[in-house]
Amino acid sequence: MEDPNYDFLKSKFHVSKETYFILRRMAKGRKLKTGETLVEQGRKSRKVAFLVSGLMRAFNTLETGKEITKNIFTPISFVGAFSSIVKDEPSKFCYEALTEAVIFELDLHDFKAIAEKNIDVSNLYNRILEQIFIIYEKKLIEDMTLNATERYTRLKDKIPMIDDLIPQYQIASYLNISPVQLSRIRKSLL
Known part of the structure; x- marks a missing residue:
């Protein structure tokens, strides 16, 4: 086995x-x-x-x-x-x-x-x-070297369902940005 x-x-x-x-x-x-x-x-x-x-x-x-x-x-x-x-x-x-x-x-x-x-x-x-x-x-x-959008995109590539798995503030904290900035990045990527 x-x-x-x-x-x-x-x-x-x-x-x-x-x-x-x-x-x-x-x-x-x-x-x-x-x-x-x-x-x-x-x-x-x-x-x-x-x-x-x-x-x-x-x-x-x-x-x-x-x-x-x-x-x-x-x-x-x-x-x-x-x-x-x-x-x-x-x-x-x-x-x-x-x-x-x-x-x-x-x-x-x-x-x-x-x-x-x-x-x-x-x-x-x-x-x-x-x-x-x-x-x-x-x-x-x-x-x-990467901007916040690029860091978020890399994180999404690594963990595709990250937005559904953990709270937005934890994702933002990992990316070293505010939850408001993360919300703007998500909207811009739609």
């Missing part, structure tokens, strides 16, 4: 069956309801997740109450407060399910301990970190 999670990890990160089974033993599958959090802003966490289905986001709530969405995660991606875990400090972001989601969650410290003894797991860890860096760099470049 085919396993799409293994197929993804094998194609993207060259994971062997042995390494995959190590990960499966470490990871705990769970379902998140819409609005349920993986990590809360201001709290420490040791957990990272592999998002299998649904949408999640990382956001920061300012003292004014305004939310700044740093990222929207789609399947299949890694989600977690990596900086918080590595630096052993409270997370600056909340990681929340935007829709019902299925994740496989594991303790990053346990994963790193195995990586210190197993070269295949260590190589996987390095490839995952490289991939995360590439994703953030791509988003940074898009934020700096």
Whole structure:
């Protein structure tokens, strides 16, 4: 029987069956309801997740109450407060399910301990970190070089039903624009 999670990890990160089974033993599958959090802003966490289905986001709530969405995660991606875990400090972001989601969650410290003894797991860890860096760099470049309409169009290409799945203010926050500006962009594209 085919396993799409293994197929993804094998194609993207060259994971062997042995390494995959190590990960499966470490990871705990769970379902998140819409609005349920993986990590809360201001709290420490040791957990990272592999998002299998649904949408999640990382956001920061300012003292004014305004939310700044740093990222929207789609399947299949890694989600977690990596900086918080590595630096052993409270997370600056909340990681929340935007829709019902299925994740496989594991303790990053346990994963790193195995990586210190197993070269295949260590190589996987390095490839995952490289991939995360590439994703953030791509988003940074898009934020700096594309206008709001182009960023919205790219988001719609990535998540075609985004307008039906999450509130407009969350989309606008991710695009770093106001909900009013997003409404104007939508009208201009019709």
